[in-house]
Amino acid sequence: MQVTYTLSELREVIGAWRSTGVSIAFVPTMGNLHAGHLKLVHEARKRADKIVVSIFVNPTQFGIGEDFETYPRTEREDMEKLIDVGADLLYLPSVADVYAPDALTFVTVTGLSDRYCGASRPGHFSGVATIVCKLLNRVQPNIALFGQKDFQQLAIIRTMVRDLDLPVEIIGIETVREADGLAMSSRNGYLTAQERAVAPMLYQSLCSARDALIDDKQSMAQIERDALLFLQSAGFQADYFSIARSGDLQRANAEDSDLVILAAAKLGKTRLIDNICFSRESMNKP
Numbered sequence: 001m002q003v004t005y006t007l008s009e010l011r012e013v014i015g016a017w018r019s020t021g022v023s024i025a026f027v028p029t030m031g032n033l034h035a036g037h038l039k040l041v042h043e044a045r046k047r048a049d050k051i052v053v054s055i056f057v058n059p060t061q062f063g064i065g066e067d068f069e070t071y072p073r074t075e076r077e078d079m080e081k082l083i084d085v086g087a088d089l090l091y092l093p094s095v096a097d098v099y100a101p102d103a104l105t106f107v108t109v110t111g112l113s114d115r116y117c118g119a120s121r122p123g124h125f126s127g128v129a130t131i132v133c134k135l136l137n138r139v140q141p142n143i144a145l146f147g148q149k150d151f152q153q154l155a156i157i158r159t160m161v162r163d164l165d166l167p168v169e170i171i172g173i174e175t176v177r178e179a180d181g182l183a184m185s186s187r188n189g190y191l192t193a194q195e196r197a198v199a200p201m202l203y204q205s206l207c208s209a210r211d212a213l214i215d216d217k218q219s220m221a222q223i224e225r226d227a228l229l230f231l232q233s234a235g236f237q238a239d240y241f242s243i244a245r246s247g248d249l250q251r252a253n254a255e256d257s258d259l260v261i262l263a264a265a266k267l268g269k270t271r272l273i274d275n276i277c278f279s280r281e282s283m284n285k286p
Contacts, residue, residue: 023049023142027040027144028054030057031057038085051088061123128153143168183273202236202265205263209226213261246277258281
């Protein structure tokens with residue numbers, strides 16, 4: 001596996017690949033890699049000749065008082081994992097390589113960025129959209145793969161790519177979970193042993209809400225209220241629990257079939273997010 005640290009080094013490698021006509025897949029990460037990230041690399045291998053992975057803890061997507069300084073950085077271990085799964089190139093830039101000190105341009109996807117996690121973390125998705133746009137322009141891949149655990153982020157990136165005519169296909173990959181259902185996340189390491197035992201209840205709340213929606217005996221508002229009460233009783237500080245249309249993330253109504261249930265909650269000091277995406281129509285078929 002090659003490792004590049006600067007834009008000029010990256011472009012030299014990508015340019016040589018392009019001259020031979022190979023296809024390129026890109027997996028952007030913030031490091032501290034787990035099985036969810038590695039699944040993205042495995043899926044990329046099925047779809048392209050060369051795989052680029054980036055590791056960059058992006059300061060512009062962290063708000064005041066968030067965990068930018070303490071975010072786990074495990075570059076040596078990450079490199080070993082990427083070599084094992086067959087990544088071809090690791091791009092490991094510094095903040096100075098990515099952002100000019102006098103940078104004035106940021107990317108914002110209005111509407112989609114303002115609700116759910118965007119409401120709780122002002123500016124977060126502008127930082128996400130900006131860094132993903134920059135990385136896509138630097139790597140210039142044919143495809144880029146993202147996990148569906150960050151469902152709102154995935155929707156924002158897809159919209160940005162469409163609106164800015166970026167020549168890349170965005171592929172969402174199903175969430176990888178622990179045996180007890182907890183969605184894999186780099187921040188799970190912040191959980192205490194007691195909190196880790198409680199954390200899977202976030203996914204349980206999503207599954208219960210999905211089942212209630214399919215059963216169709218309660219209103220969506222009541223299902224959301226019941227879920228919030230369940231999380232509160234379990235010790236979570238719920239941020240939101242919302243039933244939305246999977247296509248545009250607008251609030252769902254009783255006639256909608258293709259749904260996503262989105263949830264975010266704090267457990268101790270750790271903020272967890274998760275979702276379930278499904279079609280009521282297909283699940284109701286015999």
